[in-house]
Amino acid sequence: MQPPYLLFLGDVQDQLAAKTARGIVDWRPDWVVGQLRLEGCKADIGVPDRSIDEARGEGAGTLVLGVVNSGGTMPEHWAGTIVAAIEAGMDVMSGLHMRLSDVPAIKAAADRHGAELLDVRHPTRTFRTGTGKKRTGRRILAVGTDCSCGKKYTALAMEAALRARGLKADFRATGQTGIMIATRGVAVDAVVADFISGAVEWLTPDNDPDHYDCVEGQGSLFHPAFAGVSLGLLHGAQPDFLILCHEPTRTHMRGLPHQPLPDLETCLETNLQLARLTNPDVRPLGLSINTSNLSKDEAHAYLKAVSDEMNLPAVDHFLTGMDALVDALP
Amino acid sequence: MQPPYLLFLGDVQDQLAAKTARGIVDWRPDWVVGQLRLEGCKADIGVPDRSIDEARGEGAGTLVLGVVNSGGTMPEHWAGTIVAAIEAGMDVMSGLHMRLSDVPAIKAAADRHGAELLDVRHPTRTFRTGTGKKRTGRRILAVGTDCSCGKKYTALAMEAALRARGLKADFRATGQTGIMIATRGVAVDAVVADFISGAVEWLTPDNDPDHYDCVEGQGSLFHPAFAGVSLGLLHGAQPDFLILCHEPTRTHMRGLPHQPLPDLETCLETNLQLARLTNPDVRPLGLSINTSNLSKDEAHAYLKAVSDEMNLPAVDHFLTGMDALVDALP
Numbered sequence: 001m002q003p004p005y006l007l008f009l010g011d012v013q014d015q016l017a018a019k020t021a022r023g024i025v026d027w028r029p030d031w032v033v034g035q036l037r038l039e040g041c042k043a044d045i046g047v048p049d050r051s052i053d054e055a056r057g058e059g060a061g062t063l064v065l066g067v068v069n070s071g072g073t074m075p076e077h078w079a080g081t082i083v084a085a086i087e088a089g090m091d092v093m094s095g096l097h098m099r100l101s102d103v104p105a106i107k108a109a110a111d112r113h114g115a116e117l118l119d120v121r122h123p124t125r126t127f128r129t130g131t132g133k134k135r136t137g138r139r140i141l142a143v144g145t146d147c148s149c150g151k152k153y154t155a156l157a158m159e160a161a162l163r164a165r166g167l168k169a170d171f172r173a174t175g176q177t178g179i180m181i182a183t184r185g186v187a188v189d190a191v192v193a194d195f196i197s198g199a200v201e202w203l204t205p206d207n208d209p210d211h212y213d214c215v216e217g218q219g220s221l222f223h224p225a226f227a228g229v230s231l232g233l234l235h236g237a238q239p240d241f242l243i244l245c246h247e248p249t250r251t252h253m254r255g256l257p258h259q260p261l262p263d264l265e266t267c268l269e270t271n272l273q274l275a276r277l278t279n280p281d282v283r284p285l286g287l288s289i290n291t292s293n294l295s296k297d298e299a300h301a302y303l304k305a306v307s308d309e310m311n312l313p314a315v316d317h318f319l320t321g322m323d324a325l326v327d328a329l330p
Numbered sequence: 331m332q333p334p335y336l337l338f339l340g341d342v343q344d345q346l347a348a349k350t351a352r353g354i355v356d357w358r359p360d361w362v363v364g365q366l367r368l369e370g371c372k373a374d375i376g377v378p379d380r381s382i383d384e385a386r387g388e389g390a391g392t393l394v395l396g397v398v399n400s401g402g403t404m405p406e407h408w409a410g411t412i413v414a415a416i417e418a419g420m421d422v423m424s425g426l427h428m429r430l431s432d433v434p435a436i437k438a439a440a441d442r443h444g445a446e447l448l449d450v451r452h453p454t455r456t457f458r459t460g461t462g463k464k465r466t467g468r469r470i471l472a473v474g475t476d477c478s479c480g481k482k483y484t485a486l487a488m489e490a491a492l493r494a495r496g497l498k499a500d501f502r503a504t505g506q507t508g509i510m511i512a513t514r515g516v517a518v519d520a521v522v523a524d525f526i527s528g529a530v531e532w533l534t535p536d537n538d539p540d541h542y543d544c545v546e547g548q549g550s551l552f553h554p555a556f557a558g559v560s561l562g563l564l565h566g567a568q569p570d571f572l573i574l575c576h577e578p579t580r581t582h583m584r585g586l587p588h589q590p591l592p593d594l595e596t597c598l599e600t601n602l603q604l605a606r607l608t609n610p611d612v613r614p615l616g617l618s619i620n621t622s623n624l625s626k627d628e629a630h631a632y633l634k635a636v637s638d639e640m641n642l643p644a645v646d647h648f649l650t651g652m653d654a655l656v657d658a659l660p
Contacts, residue, residue, distance in 0.1 A: 132554025132589055189524040196523050196558040224462025224565050224608050228526040231551075232558025259462055270603075278554050 001093060001118055001183045003031035006055035006085070007045065007066040010078050011038040018043035019148075020095055021066025023177040027156050033058040035066075038081065043067075052081075052088045062118075064180060065094040072097025072121075083109040091116040095176025097190070120179040121187040123199070130197030130236050132278040137207030140285065141215045141239035143271045145261050147226065147254045149247040150290040151217040152178050153317065157288075158214040158243070161322035168211040172203050174233060178216045188218055189229050196229060200236025215239065221270055222262040223253050231274060238278040241285040243325060244268045248302055249293040264310060286313040286325045331423060331448055331513045333361035336385035336415070337375065337396040340408050341368040348373035349478075350425055351396025353507040357486050363388040365396075368411065373397075382411075382418045392448075394510060395424040402427025402451075413439040421446040425506025427520070450509040451517040453529070460527030460566050462608040467537030470615065471545045471569035473601045475591050477556065477584045479577040480620040481547040482508050483647065487618075488544040488573070491652035498541040502533050504563060508546045518548055519559050526559060530566025545569065551600055552592040553583050561604060568608040571615040573655060574598045578632055579623040594640060616643040616655045 007021040015022070022045050025032050034050030037043070045066075050058070063085040065074070074096055082092055082100070086109040094100050100117040101107040110117050140158055142151040155171055155178075162169035171178070173185025191199045204213045215237045219226030246264060253259040262270075268284055275282040287306055291299035299319055307314035313324035337351040345352070352375050355362050364380030367373070375396075380388070393415040395404070404426055412422055412430070416439040424430050430447040431437040440447050470488055472481040485501055485508075492499035501508070503515025521529045534543045545567045549556030576594060583589040592600075598614055605612040617636055621629035629649055637644035643654035 130555040131586060189522075191523050192519075193521050193523045193526050193559045193562065194519040194556065197555055221561075221604075222607060225460040225527055226524065227565055227604075227607070228558040228560075228562025229523045230558075231561045232523065235554050235557055256461060273600075274551075274557075277552060277557070 002061045002091070003028065004033050004058070004060050005031055005062050005064045005093075006033055006036055006050060006052070006060040006090070007047070007064050008036045008081065009041050009043050009045070010067055010075065011040040012067050012069065013042045015043050017067050017069055018045055020068055020177040020180065021045050021064070023152065024064065024066065024180055026153075027181045033060045036063070036081070038078070052085050052090070056088050056090065060090065062091045062093050065092070065096060068095070074098060074103065079103050079105050082106050086110055086113050086115045089113070091118065093118040093120060093180065095121050095180065097121060121176045121190045123186060123191055127191065127195040127199040127202055129194060130201050130232075132197075132235060132238070134279070135201070135204070135206045135238065136209055137211045137213060138241070139204055139213045139215055139237055139239045140241045140243060141234065141237045142217045142243045142245050142288065143230070143234065144217055144220050144245040145222065145264065145267050146220050146247065146250060147223060149250070150245040150288055154243055154245050154288040155214040155216040156181065157317035157322045158212075158325065161326050162212050162214070165326060168208060170211070170213055172213050172215045174200070174203070174216045174218050188233055189226070193228065196232025197236035200233050204237055217245070220253070220267070221274065222267060224256065224259060234271065234275050235278045239275055239282055240279060241283060241329070242268070242271055242275065243285050243288050244271070245288045245290070247290040247293070264306065268310070284312055285328050286315065288325070289314055289316050291316045291319060332391050332421070333358065334363050334388070334390050335361050335392050335394045335423075336363055336366055336380060336382070336390040336420070337377070337394050338366045338411065339371050339373050339375070340397055340405065341370040342397050342399070343372045345373050347397050347399055348375055350398055350507040350510065351375050351394070353482065354394065354396065354510055356483075357511045363390045366393070366411070368408070382415050382420070386418050386420065390420065392421045392423050395422070395426060398425065404428060404433065409433050409435050412436050416440055416443050416445045419443070421448065423448040423450060423510065425451050425510065427451060451506045451520045453516060453521055457521065457525040457529040457532055459524055460531050460562075462527075462565060462568070464609070465531070465534070465536045465568065466539055467541045467543060468571070469534055469543045469545055469567055469569045470571045470573060471564065471567045472547045472573045472575050472618065473560070473564065474547055474550050474575040475552065475594065475597050476550050476577065476580060477553060479580070480575040480618055484573055484575050484618040485544040485546040486511065487647035487652045488655065491656050492542050492544070495656060498538060500541070500543055502543050502545045504530070504533070504546045504548050518563055519556070523558065526562025527566035530563050534567055547575070550583070550597070551604065552597060554586065554589060564601065564605050565608045569605055569612055570609060571613060571659070572598070572601055572605065573615050573618050574601070575618045575620070577620040577623070594636065598640070614642055615658050616645065618655070619644055619646050621646045621649055
């Protein structure tokens with residue numbers, strides 16, 4: 001998994017579908033030589049358009065499928081571009097549910113050219129079942145009211161903020177985009193159910209007493225599809241500190257118009273209650289709010305109101321930075 | 331998956347390791363022609379010992395690996411017996427984590443003789459992610475303070491008790507032994523984590539308004555290894571009624587000496603609290619206690635005490651039958 005990357009967006013129809021590429025650009029801009037878009041692509045992640053040859057000339061070693069789409073499969077007509085990248089000497093990395101090698105033309109090209117096909121969503125190792133035994137070091141977990149509300153960005157921003165203070169910190173990736181950013185991690189939603197917490201225990205092992213793991217959460221305890229993943233991750237991470245992530249304009253759980261969002265207090269209390277199984281000393285650190293859909297004035301007003309209501313610091317790392325959360329650490 | 335079965339116990343060293351075979355004998359005695367044990371086997375499930383040829387003569391079509399072992403793998407020296415069964419014309423069914431076809435000699439024999447190799451723990455289909463949308467019909471879910479405390483037996487006993495009253499009921503299997511008993515189901519602990527609740531939604535679909543699904547629970551919300559599975563199953567089953575299962579002599583969570591058991595009230599309340607996400611009307615039906623480690627007098631005293639304390643009917647189906655729980659249905 002060697003940067004730099006050429007980010008392939010295919011011909012996806014909106015910006016959200018390119019969120020994997022967007023995450024890499026936001027957090028590892030130095031690793032990106034450009035974007036490769038097919039005709040009709042409606043996403044633009046604000047980096048130069050590059051052909052395969054141009055990207056190779058600038059040192060790109062890996063073509064990254066920087067997209068998510070429901071179902072996790074790849075349109076057939078993307079295969080030609082991927083084969084061309086392989087023929088130009090690149091490896092290929094994908095976060096889709098389907099494996100790159102399931103496309104015969106891609107597999108054949110990779111075999112022919114000795115290219116690596118990295119399906120970061122698929123665990124390459126086996127795990128033990130969890131034990132809940134206390135580990136050394138400190139762990140901060142980003143949990144959420146819903147999917148896609150800022151947990152990954154929050155964990156990455158905490159890593160950066162802690163390191164900026166000279167503290168020891170590592171982002172721990174639990175999803176495909178996070179893995180591409182960290183070059184390691186486990187896509188916990190793709191692990192066999194019996195091993196969710198065990199995989200997270202492996203991901204966040206014993207560490208120095210003053211070291212912080214900044215663990216990316218997944219889903220929400222209040223999402224009917226994914227709460228099992230969220231709970232296994234919560235138990236496996238055995239967090240010392242929780243950061244609750246929220247997107248305040250959302251009107252229902254992602255993908256489920258019939259399912260209301262939990263209120264912040266219920267969501268935080270439930271996470272704390274269940275986290276105590278593997279760490280009785282868990283405590284809330286603060287709130288991380290994705291205010292990107294609010295005006296600046298609205299955002300500041302919301303942060304103040306929610307901070308007063310919950311009696312916890314509230315940040316949006318794009319707007320305020322993370323200092324208030326770092327300051328809240330004991 | 332066609333009965334009758336010859337139950338293969340290998341040379342396991344205790345009765346507990348034969349609990350899959352025991353479950354089949356307890357619930358589907360008519361499907362069992364006998365047990366096949368290797369030299370040194372210390373388990374005996376109380377059915378006649380039969381050779382492969384004898385079993386074939388009595389109509390057995392399937393050799394069932396009726397054992398569980400930690401790790402879910404098969405000792406190499408069992409392969410010869412399995413190959414002999416295939417050569418005698420039998421199919422083979424296993425609930426182990428490893429696949430039968432991963433043993434080259436078994437795969438070759440099956441290919442040669444056209445035998446079916448059934449790994450019931452491995453889903454043979456894909457699932458959608460859960461939605462939490464309300465389905466028709468009634469659902470009873472057996473939940474537990476721990477693993478292996480009677481959830482499967484409770485769900486099977488409820489199916490039998492409801493049918494004995496002329497009511498429509500189906501046991502819904504969520505683990506390997508249950509699947510062998512029901513000849514269908516999903517081993518939810520072997521599903522990819524993203525699809526736990528979706529798999530259970532598929533398993534317990536819309537049904538007649540007066541039909542009961544009796545759903546086998548898995549693990550416990552208070553087990554650090556498996557709570558994610560338990561929560562996804564709870565959300566996917568969207569139960570109308572919970573039966574809390576408990577083994578009163580257990581001193582710690584199964585396999586984890588450092589992990590205490592939850593008290594019954596906390597366990598029931600937490601299950602109800604989290605179940606409300608997909609069924610706000612969920613209610614407790616009663617307690618199902620595995621009193622097999624108590625004397626009869628102790629057992630009756632315990633059932634009365636716990637029933638008074640929780641203000642719910644308490645049964646042990648071997649001791650009291652399930653009538654008190656059926657009577658508690660509205």
